[in-house]
Amino acid sequence: MKKIKNIPKFDRPREKLQKKDAQALSNLELMAALLGKGVKSRDVFRVAKDVLKVTENNFDNLTVEKLEKVDGIGLAKACQILSAIELMKRLLTKDDVKIKTAKDIVKLVEELKERKQEYFLTFTLDGGNNLIRERTVFIGTLNQSLVHPREVFADAITDRAASIIFVHNHPSGNLTPSREDKLITERLIKTGDIVGINVLDHIIISKNGYFSFKAEGILEGKNTTG
Structure with missing residues (x-):
């Protein structure tokens, strides 16, 4: 398992974001930073990778139920992801x-x-x-x-x-x-x-x-x- 604590500190998603900026992170790293941690059986990067597969080109039809099908995503994490996506959509469209x-x-x-x-x-x-x-x-x-x-x-x-x-x-x-x-x-x-x-x-x-x-x-x- 690729645990966060086993990654050099300067390469960890949140530390990397802090030192550089969000644009320096890959999509996988951004999702890992959003999730924070994985579960006992799966590290955060594996969970993040599966979440990206579910969310890719499917933002409008994304639901809590679909996200909860990902191993490692419960209700709290599903709501966290959906909230982040909805906030992003609102901020991007507000000017229009x-x-x-x-x-x-x-x-x-x-x-x-x-x-x-x-x-x-x-x-x-x-x-x-x-x-x-x-x-x-x-x-x-x-x-x-x-x-x-x-x-x-x-x-x-x-x-x-x-x-x-x-x-x-x-x-x-x-x-x-x-x-x-x-x-x-x-x-x-x-x-x-x-x-x-x-x-x-x-x-x-x-x-x-x-x-x-x-x-x-x-x-x-x-x-x-x-």
């Missing part, structure tokens, strides 16, 4: 995301539903409604004195964005926009008009779903840009 409805944004911020603090995010878009960048602008209780239009739009101007969408969560689960939420939105819309960046929507998200200012008609008559 086209925003058509509020649901397209909600899909990108599902984790906000479980957050215990309020988060205020911005999504900048180009003229074709393609996502340029997502940013967390503020964390804490949302109020007008803390959400500065200058900070919110500074990055949007740098991005040369045509439009912007705001998102924040309600840890309480209540989706009804507060008076403060409405005042902040109006203030940001006015700033958007001044700098020429259209405010497309303000979305409130919670464990109970989401609320779209645009879908509810709250933005109508307030936005003069675009």
Whole structure:
């Protein structure tokens, strides 16, 4: 068995990655680094080799059950591999995301539903409604004195964005926009008009779903840009 401890330290996957970078590792070494160790009857490289055979050109149809058929892969390792693949796919495709409805944004911020603090995010878009960048602008209780239009739009101007969408969560689960939420939105819309960046929507998200200012008609008559 080709045990990690029997390999010269500078040739071990994780040490090699640390000293050089991930690009210096072969696919086999990358998978071995992800798995960490093998099992009693099989070293990590043998397990990694079999996993690569299963995953090769088959990412879209890969399941926990298929991975568990590999000798040395249990539920925990299968979930670890699938999570790494899904994260990679999301990061690689995020730049090509086209925003058509509020649901397209909600899909990108599902984790906000479980957050215990309020988060205020911005999504900048180009003229074709393609996502340029997502940013967390503020964390804490949302109020007008803390959400500065200058900070919110500074990055949007740098991005040369045509439009912007705001998102924040309600840890309480209540989706009804507060008076403060409405005042902040109006203030940001006015700033958007001044700098020429259209405010497309303000979305409130919670464990109970989401609320779209645009879908509810709250933005109508307030936005003069675009």
